[in-house]
Amino acid sequence: MRNSIRIGAVAAASALVLAACGSAPEDETTTTDSTSGTENTAAAESVDFKACMVSDSGGFDDKSFNQSAFEGLERAESELGVEIVTAESTSESDFGPNLEAQVAAGCDLIITVGFLLSQATVDSALENPDVHYAIIDDLADNDFDGTIDAPNIKPITFETDEAAFLAGYAAASATGSGTVGTFGGLEIPSVTIFMNGYAAGVEYYNENAGGDVQVLGLDSFSGGFEDQTQGQNITQGFLDQGADIVMPVAGPVGLGAASAIQSAGDAWLIGVDSDWTQTAPDYADIVFTSVLKNIANSVFDTIDETVNSGFSTDPYLGTLENEGVGVSDFADGTVSDEVLAELDTIREGIIAGDIEPSLAE
Amino acid sequence: MSEQVVTQPGGESPAPDEDRRDWAGTWRQITESSGLVVAMAIFAALVIAGLLVILVDPDVQEAAGYFFSRPGDTFAAAWEAVSSVYGAIFQGAVLNFDSSTFAGTIKPFTQTLTMATPLIFAGLGLGIGFRAGMFNIGAQGQLLIGATVGAYIGFAWHLPFPLHLALAVLGTAVGGALWGFIPGILKAKTGAHEVIVTIMLNYVALNLVAYLLTLEAFLPPGQTNPKSPIVDESAQYPLLLGSQFNLHWGFILALLCAWGVWWLMERSTLGFEFRAAGANARAARTAGMNVTKTTILVMVVAGALAGLAGSAPVLGTEKALTDQTAGSLGFDAITVALLGRSRPLGTVFAAILFGGLQAAGPTLQTVAGLRPDIVYVIQALVVLFIAAPPLVRTMFRLPVPAHEKEVAA
Numbered sequence: 137m138r139n140s141i142r143i144g145a146v147a148a149a150s151a152l153v154l155a156a157c158g159s160a161p162e163d164e165t166t167t168t169d170s171t172s173g174t175e176n177t178a179a180a181e182s183v184d185f186k187a188c189m190v191s192d193s194g195g196f197d198d199k200s201f202n203q204s205a206f207e208g209l210e211r212a213e214s215e216l217g218v219e220i221v222t223a224e225s226t227s228e229s230d231f232g233p234n235l236e237a238q239v240a241a242g243c244d245l246i247i248t249v250g251f252l253l254s255q256a257t258v259d260s261a262l263e264n265p266d267v268h269y270a271i272i273d274d275l276a277d278n279d280f281d282g283t284i285d286a287p288n289i290k291p292i293t294f295e296t297d298e299a300a301f302l303a304g305y306a307a308a309s310a311t312g313s314g315t316v317g318t319f320g321g322l323e324i325p326s327v328t329i330f331m332n333g334y335a336a337g338v339e340y341y342n343e344n345a346g347g348d349v350q351v352l353g354l355d356s357f358s359g360g361f362e363d364q365t366q367g368q369n370i371t372q373g374f375l376d377q378g379a380d381i382v383m384p385v386a387g388p389v390g391l392g393a394a395s396a397i398q399s400a401g402d403a404w405l406i407g408v409d410s411d412w413t414q415t416a417p418d419y420a421d422i423v424f425t426s427v428l429k430n431i432a433n434s435v436f437d438t439i440d441e442t443v444n445s446g447f448s449t450d451p452y453l454g455t456l457e458n459e460g461v462g463v464s465d466f467a468d469g470t471v472s473d474e475v476l477a478e479l480d481t482i483r484e485g486i487i488a489g490d491i492e493p494s495l496a497e
Numbered sequence: 498m499s500e501q502v503v504t505q506p507g508g509e510s511p512a513p514d515e516d517r518r519d520w521a522g523t524w525r526q527i528t529e530s531s532g533l534v535v536a537m538a539i540f541a542a543l544v545i546a547g548l549l550v551i552l553v554d555p556d557v558q559e560a561a562g563y564f565f566s567r568p569g570d571t572f573a574a575a576w577e578a579v580s581s582v583y584g585a586i587f588q589g590a591v592l593n594f595d596s597s598t599f600a601g602t603i604k605p606f607t608q609t610l611t612m613a614t615p616l617i618f619a620g621l622g623l624g625i626g627f628r629a630g631m632f633n634i635g636a637q638g639q640l641l642i643g644a645t646v647g648a649y650i651g652f653a654w655h656l657p658f659p660l661h662l663a664l665a666v667l668g669t670a671v672g673g674a675l676w677g678f679i680p681g682i683l684k685a686k687t688g689a690h691e692v693i694v695t696i697m698l699n700y701v702a703l704n705l706v707a708y709l710l711t712l713e714a715f716l717p718p719g720q721t722n723p724k725s726p727i728v729d730e731s732a733q734y735p736l737l738l739g740s741q742f743n744l745h746w747g748f749i750l751a752l753l754c755a756w757g758v759w760w761l762m763e764r765s766t767l768g769f770e771f772r773a774a775g776a777n778a779r780a781a782r783t784a785g786m787n788v789t790k791t792t793i794l795v796m797v798v799a800g801a802l803a804g805l806a807g808s809a810p811v812l813g814t815e816k817a818l819t820d821q822t823a824g825s826l827g828f829d830a831i832t833v834a835l836l837g838r839s840r841p842l843g844t845v846f847a848a849i850l851f852g853g854l855q856a857a858g859p860t861l862q863t864v865a866g867l868r869p870d871i872v873y874v875i876q877a878l879v880v881l882f883i884a885a886p887p888l889v890r891t892m893f894r895l896p897v898p899a900h901e902k903e904v905a906a
Contacts, residue, residue, distance in 0.1 A: 193824075221863050222862065223863055224862065224868070226825075226869060227821065227824030227825060227826075228821050229612065229815065229824060229855075230859065233608060233743075233856065233859045234858075234859045237589075237859035237860055237862070237863040237864070238859075238863055240863075241863045241864065252821070255816070278727065280717055280718065280720065322707075323721060324721060325721055325722060328721070
């Protein structure tokens with residue numbers, strides 16, 4: 137026993153020694169100056185701008201809106217040459233200190249992700265009138281008087297119901313069973329707006345194309361954005377009731393829905409936020425379409441605008457018109473050319489304001 | 498009253514003979530105290546966390562690739578990695594010498610105390626439970642219910658300043674006490690184990706709050722985001738050091754509670770009964786104490802303190818209730834109570850240590866560009882070493898305390 141430990145130790149040590157036998161790099165200061173100079177011109181020209189971001193407690197690897205926002209920030213770093221600083225919040229008590237640390241670090245623009253950060257963002261913005269702020273999925277209106285609470289915050293929100301409407305219409309046209317489903321993570325506006333638009337799209341199909349498609353789950357919520365088993369259970373319930381297209385609006389919980397649909401075999405999934413054929417490639421063959429919410433673009437555009445033409449507090453509203461929201465390509469053979477043409481008309485109608493993309497309250 | 502009843506392993510050892518006042522005796526006295534073990538555990542945790550930082554640092558890995566041709570690079574990179582982490586922790590939690598103003602310099606430490614406030618409250622409550630033999634895992638739920646009651650009083654009632662704050666603070670204590678009473682009475686009357694019951698009540702509390710935050714009564718008018726209105730200014734803790742700092746009077750209240758808990762446990766009859774029930778419930782019963790009553794009271798007091806911990810976020814820092822108000826405070830507080838050896842003073846220091854580690858998170862990320870997870874690694878390592886005193890004694894060759902030798906013999 138003791139011997140084998142010794143042998144193991146010798147083996148491990150020699151592995152370390154071998155690994156450490158590489159040669160030291162040459163002193164680079166003189167030799168590589170010219171090459172690195174040419175490389176620099178290829179990369180984005182560096183600008184003196186610090187773009188910063190604070191996540192909510194989901195963290196930047198949440199496969200959901202924190203991650204999308206972070207992707208936008210990274211794109212700004214590589215394409216605009218801005219310096220980026222990020223701070224993940226692990227709990228609500230981190231929001232304020234994270235914002236303070238970013239102000240102290242000299243950030244020019246601080247983007248906060250999610251309505252939970254609303255109050256902390258407003259407080260920080262009022263204390264630091266020279267720093268610019270943007271907040272995603274929130275109007276920064278905590279006294280509910282209909283105006284932004286600080287003069288230096290740009291709200292970034294999305295009319296996702298416009299895109300979900302198109303997905304709902306297409307789903308209603310494609311369902312074989314006459315039943316489709318949806319559920320949310322929590323009953324919050326940024327979630328229910330998807331479900332609402334989806335239901336409105338189905339209803340529009342029923343009225344205008346003479347269908348009789350039923351929507352399940354408009355009051356179903358998984359109670360959070362973590363528990364994939366919940367997503368699987370809810371979806372299984374929908375499938376048992378005959379639904380064959382389900383749209384989970386619950387971040388990673390949707391992966392549970394995807395696994396239920398995959399094992400059922402004859403049903404489809406509608407992805408949300410990003411194109412799930414890309415972000416969830418394991419389930420690419422069951423993705424009917426994805427309702428896109430282009431947070432990454434909005435972040436990039438906001439930074440771009442602030443760097444190149446100055447900060448503006450005009451709210452950013454992602455719509456079908458500016459492609460802040462949209463639907464990805466439909467799965468092959470699910471949607472007829474006829475319906476695709478109708479969808480184009482509907483899209484025009486929504487952009488023109490002729491079609492109301494949400495259910496009347 | 499027999500001193501034997503209340504002396505527990507890991508507690509203060511009996512005072513040594515007066516004659517043995519030589520150096521060796523003094524040394525033994527220091528090393529036998531759990532305080533030294535705690536300090537060494539923290540030290541060991543910091544060292545091991547430092548090694549982890551070195552192992553994962555990309556610059557170190559690169560330099561280690563040519564270790565034998567230029568070993569200095571590896572050591573320089575390792576030193577760079579470790580010093581940036583601990584430098585950032587110091588800058589984020591103690592003093593920031595980069596700041597040009599005095600206020601900016603001491604701000605990190607005030608932030609540490611702010612972060613420590615809820616941990617002190619909840620740690621005190623858990624400590625009482627631990628010393629009374631109750632392993633209460635329910636601080637999370639008690640804190641959340643306390644925060645809910647306190648926040649509701651704060652935003653739904655409109656009263657003048659000192660009265661409103663007092664009622665809201667009282668509300669947090671009552672809410673927590675209620676949530677502690679349930680496992681207490683279940684344990685006392687039916688023998689239901691408090692670990693199971695308190696864990697389950699954490700879930701009940703979380704889902705209850707999530708439900709309440711869908712009701713109009715708990716939301717600002719016309720809103721559906723699950724976040725309560727901001728509590729009235731008259732119900733908020735005033736800031737202790739002016740508007741530059743987040744430190745609020747909740748910290749002072751926490752210190753007062755620490756003193757109160759010390760008095761309760763060390764000076765009052767009730768506290769003696771708590772400890773006696775924890776040391777040996779059967780003996781306490783034989784001695785004529787009402788252990789049923791004691792069990793319930795311990796949980797009520799522990800719950801009230803955990804509930805007061807909820808006042809720190811809803812009346813102090815965040816000023817509103819969400820379903821994430823409790824964060825991981827209730828669980829961190831278990832660590833704090835263990836680290837503080839369930840004693841009030843120890844709990845205060847342990848809470849400040851953990852508050853500091855958490856306060857350093859933003860600086861770690863924004864200044865040093867590191868993930869804040871290293872803070873959790875350090876916390877977890879501290880717990881690991883605290884939970885295994887013999888390991889720490891072996892590592893640092895500390896002698897085994899006399900009373901534990903007796904137990905072994």
